[in-house]
Amino acid sequence: MSDPRTEAHHAPAALRLIADAAPAYLDALPGAPVQDAGIHGLLKALDGPLPEEGDGTLDALAKLVEVGTAASTRSTGPRFFHFVCGGSTPAAQGADWLTSLLDQVAGLEAASPFAAHAETVVLGWLKDLFGLPASHGGVLTPSATFANLTGLAAARAWWAEKHGVDVVADGLAGLPRMPVLSSGYLHVSSRKALQILGLGRDSARILTRDDAGRVDLVGMENALRESGPAVIIANAGEVNAGDFDPIEHLADLAHRYGAWLHVDGAFGLFAATSPRTKHLVKGIERADSIASDGHKWLNVPYESGFAFVKDPEVLRQAFGSWGAAYLAPADDDAVDYNQLGPESSRRARALPIWATLRAYGREGHRAMVERHLDLARRFGDAVEAAPELELFAPVTLNIVCFRLHPEGVGEAELDELNKRLGQAIIDDGRVFMGTSVYKGRTVLRPAIVNWRTTAEDIDYTVAVVRELGAGLT
Numbered sequence: 001m002s003d004p005r006t007e008a009h010h011a012p013a014a015l016r017l018i019a020d021a022a023p024a025y026l027d028a029l030p031g032a033p034v035q036d037a038g039i040h041g042l043l044k045a046l047d048g049p050l051p052e053e054g055d056g057t058l059d060a061l062a063k064l065v066e067v068g069t070a071a072s073t074r075s076t077g078p079r080f081f082h083f084v085c086g087g088s089t090p091a092a093q094g095a096d097w098l099t100s101l102l103d104q105v106a107g108l109e110a111a112s113p114f115a116a117h118a119e120t121v122v123l124g125w126l127k128d129l130f131g132l133p134a135s136h137g138g139v140l141t142p143s144a145t146f147a148n149l150t151g152l153a154a155a156r157a158w159w160a161e162k163h164g165v166d167v168v169a170d171g172l173a174g175l176p177r178m179p180v181l182s183s184g185y186l187h188v189s190s191r192k193a194l195q196i197l198g199l200g201r202d203s204a205r206i207l208t209r210d211d212a213g214r215v216d217l218v219g220m221e222n223a224l225r226e227s228g229p230a231v232i233i234a235n236a237g238e239v240n241a242g243d244f245d246p247i248e249h250l251a252d253l254a255h256r257y258g259a260w261l262h263v264d265g266a267f268g269l270f271a272a273t274s275p276r277t278k279h280l281v282k283g284i285e286r287a288d289s290i291a292s293d294g295h296k297w298l299n300v301p302y303e304s305g306f307a308f309v310k311d312p313e314v315l316r317q318a319f320g321s322w323g324a325a326y327l328a329p330a331d332d333d334a335v336d337y338n339q340l341g342p343e344s345s346r347r348a349r350a351l352p353i354w355a356t357l358r359a360y361g362r363e364g365h366r367a368m369v370e371r372h373l374d375l376a377r378r379f380g381d382a383v384e385a386a387p388e389l390e391l392f393a394p395v396t397l398n399i400v401c402f403r404l405h406p407e408g409v410g411e412a413e414l415d416e417l418n419k420r421l422g423q424a425i426i427d428d429g430r431v432f433m434g435t436s437v438y439k440g441r442t443v444l445r446p447a448i449v450n451w452r453t454t455a456e457d458i459d460y461t462v463a464v465v466r467e468l469g470a471g472l473t
């Protein structure tokens with residue numbers, strides 16, 4: 001029988017198994033296909049009944065290393081452009097292993113002063129990186145979905161208080177529907193947050209003036225005039241074309257009508273790190289709450305997100321005061337981060353963020369963002385130069401929205417053709433991107449977010465897309 005107690009001496013060898021497998025995996029990443037053709041066959045190696053007698057530490061791990069290094073999607077490699085997925089910088093990856101080694105119970109100062117302090121430090125660094133006031137409160141979350149949830153939960157507590165209700169203690173019963181206003185750029189994760197908060201997935205009123213989803217500011221102002229206290233969700237970085245809501249204007253409206261402004265900047269917040277794109281998030285420091293991701297453009301491993309709020313107290317109001325005697329609040333300097341966000345027990349996800357910011361600094365992260373801006377331009381230029389490809393939106397950030405549009409193929413057939421192209425790219429596996437619907441049309445929308453991506457990767461990717469496109473027409 002295998003028992004962890006009798007196998008304690010294998011712990012270093014267990015870690016070494018991973019470390020020994022890492023060089024080959026990492027060395028192959030730049031050249032390897034994103035997904036191998038035989039993937040589904042490989043997965044069968046995980047199957048089988050729950051073992052009665054275990055295989056033991058090293059055998060079990062060796063099996064997982066073998067299957068994992070072969071079957072994993074190489075989304076940390078340089079040619080995974082599907083969704084908006086970052087890679088993992090060497091420092092962040094190392095720190096993520098350390099996070100597992102130390103296995104801190106982050107969230108309670110008493111359980112890990114180290115994790116709590118690291119979280120305070122990185123939240124300060126991130127505010128600095130994005131040009132947000134140091135006085136803002138914040139908390140690390142597993143993702144931007146959770147960060148949107150955090151910001152909107154704070155908004156909900158603020159709004160209910162305007163109606164004389166303590167929503168944390170008493171819930172939403174008896175309250176009117178919370179007015180939520182946004183543009184057509186609203187991300188599904190904000191809808192999910194509204195759904196979880198009991199406000200309704202479809203409750204947001206979308207005020208838009210065109211088929212791209214750009215905000216209708218006049219309509220927004222009219223709605224605010226009538227709504228009473230309301231919540232505006234601004235979107236910094238729309239997922240199909242990378243465009244931004246005009247945050248400054250929305251901050252003005254929020255100020256004029258006493259509304260709460262929440263900004264979803266899952267990846268778009270990183271525009272603040274470069275003088276070339278800073279104007280896109282102008283006014284963001286005036287937002288009441290801001291959500292963003294670490295596992296996207298910061299290039300730290302999953303899962304990593306963060307939320308900031310202008311009034312730090314409102315987080316404690318929304319998530320703290322559970323009243324459990326064994327969870328007494330930490331004293332003044334110390335922070336129990338599990339009182340400031342939706343999680344209770346949580347991992348020390350500050351460590352990879354600390355490591356990557358310490359390793360590469362403000363300049364390193366600015367340079368990475370600017371390299372991605374350049375690569376997106378390069379991709380866009382290559383699309384424009386290819387007669388059968390059509391750039392479908394201007395390249396404003398790191399997303400290239402385009403489609404296959406060969407001469408003589410009518411509008412009616414293009415959506416189907418592009419869906420087939422998207423599937424062909426994924427089946428092929430050399431590069432990875434998927435389709436979306438933008439302005440009612442099926443498009444491809446690669447997002448460039450990975451520190452490893454080079455100009456050669458972009459040129460290769462365009463060549464693969466053209467080759468696969470040619471095979472379909």
Ligand SMILES: *Cc1c(COP(=O)(O)O)cnc(C)c1O
Pocket residue numbers: 084142143144145146187189190236237238239264265266267293305
């Ligand atoms: C990715 C994304 C989210 C959700 O982030 P997760 O980390 O996947 O939860 C929210 N908003 C926008 C604009 C995004 O791109």
